Amino acid sequence: MNSNEKQVEDVPIDHPRYLSLKHRHKIIEGLQNLVVTEAGLIAHGRGECFDYILGEKTNVFAKNAIEAAVALLLLAKKPIISVNGNSAALCAKELVKLSQYTKAPLEINLFYGKEGRIKAIQKLLKREGALEILGIEEDKMIEIKELSSNRRRVDPDGIYSADVVFVPLEDGDRTEALKKLGKKVIAIDLNPLSRTSIWADITIIDNIVRALPKMIKFSKEMRHKDQSFLTKILVKYNNQKTIQTALNFIIKYIKSQKRKAFEIVKN
């Protein structure tokens, strides 16, 4: 047992922040296995902070976005799920399941292209049953000229030719580039003000660890529905409203927590 595994064992199951600590250790384990990059730890911390002020639950605006996201994935002609280090460390199993239900292949696409990371993520996804993984053949990759980061290198059979790209948890420059290429983008991001959130067509403002199991549940239920049923869900959906509702929720939530904190201090 390594020191991280020992620390996980030491977290008591009745600890008020048990789940949050468990996810932290998954990210640390990912760092030790090369799946996660050092900056991924910082990204996770930023996510935790937003999760806190979202009440650490899937709010109604996130649930509506999840339903619309699944409808869009099921309606897509060529959907793709982009996988990075943090999403693989936290939710490899769920990504594989979602890929199976929505028939959207998985493509590994990393911001930090460190030696051995693609192999480490590939191994993790395979262990969870992934059959087809794109983004792993160096020679096959082509570049998106709208993007200068390492993420510009994409698979011609995946992100490059996809009409709908699902980007759980990532940095903002790519969503903007994908939109410029005429693709529809679905994002999961706890920060409603990030560039990813603002540029995406559908922004799921929730923690990936809660959002993905719900996406799987919706896709199981919705995958046999006809096109007009799925289209109606999309037509009703408004992403600007989602972001505004999330921001209003945060303001209200912080005010209510402030009142609670004062009551505790007074008593």
Ligand code: PTJ
């Ligand atoms: O594995 P790589 O090399 O592709 O790199 C991945 C990271 C995440 C390091 C890279 O994409 C990055 O630096 O991302 P940013 O710019 O820090 O953005 C990450 C976004 O994800 C932030 O807006 C966070 O609030 C959000 N976030 C972090 N953890 C979660 C999350 N959103 C949903 N669920 C989370 N668990």
